Amino acid sequence: MSKLTLISHTLCPFVQRAAISLAEKSIEFERKDIDLGNKPDWFLKISPLGKVPLLIVSEDGKDDVVIFESNVILEYLEDTTEPKLHPTDALERARHRSWNEFGSALLGEMWGYYNQKDQDKFNQIGQELAAKLSMVEAELAKNKSGDFFAGETFSTVDAVYAPLFRYFDLIESETDISIIADLENVGKWRKALRERSSVQAVVASNFSQLLKQFMVKFNGVMGQKLAA
Ligand SMILES: N[C@@H](CCC(=O)N[C@@H](CS)C(=O)NCC(=O)O)C(=O)O
Known part of the structure; x- marks a missing residue:
């Protein structure tokens, strides 16, 4: 099972959509809130658009993968986890x-x-x-x-x-x-x-x-x- 880290901001509505999906699926994840007014260097290095949310997917023996764009994160969670929130049709x-x-x-x-x-x-x-x-x-x-x-x-x-x-x-x-x-x-x-x-x-x-x-x-x- 992958370890998931959601890079977030306390108020961001795009972060919330990913967090809601994770909660609906009862998936454990670590949430790290950052200050968007003072973005940390480590964040700027891994966020191509400088925006949250990011979902960092860590798997044993592999390099971490950073998923950005909230709708893409939702799709990744649909592809990999249950229950599906998307319709089957x-x-x-x-x-x-x-x-x-x-x-x-x-x-x-x-x-x-x-x-x-x-x-x-x-x-x-x-x-x-x-x-x-x-x-x-x-x-x-x-x-x-x-x-x-x-x-x-x-x-x-x-x-x-x-x-x-x-x-x-x-x-x-x-x-x-x-x-x-x-x-x-x-x-x-x-x-x-x-x-x-x-x-x-x-x-x-x-x-x-x-x-x-x-x-x-x-x-x-x-x-x-x-x-x-
Ligand atoms: N299209 C992006 C929008 C994300 C977005 O706009 N995030 C805002 C916070 S709610 C952000 O990180 N802003 C920082 C910036 O633009 O510098 C998504 O769906 O993930």
Whole structure:
């Protein structure tokens, strides 16, 4: 069995997706959080993009292998470990991968949203985020039962979106912004993810407070609302 080390950061949503998958599969791993504001030399040497997460796979008698990019880490875990979170049907699996890519794009937009200093651009990104999540709402409506992306079973898509929804949870609880609150299926999905033990397990108990401090520091439209 390989030894797995997840190079992480306390707040990183991309790290969380890998950690959630590992928790769902009950796989032991070592987590090493680093300071992204002061990246250690050993990290810069092994991270081609200078980003977390990295999954270091150590096997007896072999050189360590560094896997980077969170969706690739999820795929590696799907290829090598049980239970599978991906569907068995190839087309369904491809659909899940497509929505995982969409989830990465949404995280990019979320970053631009809470960084934004210009009120008009902030409003525009908010509308774009809401429009994209309406597409997710329509996708969820295809399920006959169950509140996860695939209905009853937890999948990698759940691991990918759970960290995104933490931003919305914080924003809705601390400001007057509720750009996706009227999306019914997304609302049920968010609740199911919030209650999932693997999702809860991958962040510190003061995560919301830390995330709030992080977003306030940017002193953008969102930061000012959160600080008020
Ligand atoms: N596409 C990458 C994104 C990872 C990413 O953006 N990580 C951020 C932290 S959440 C990072 O390491 N940023 C450091 C930097 O860009 O210097 C993935 O999916 O793994």
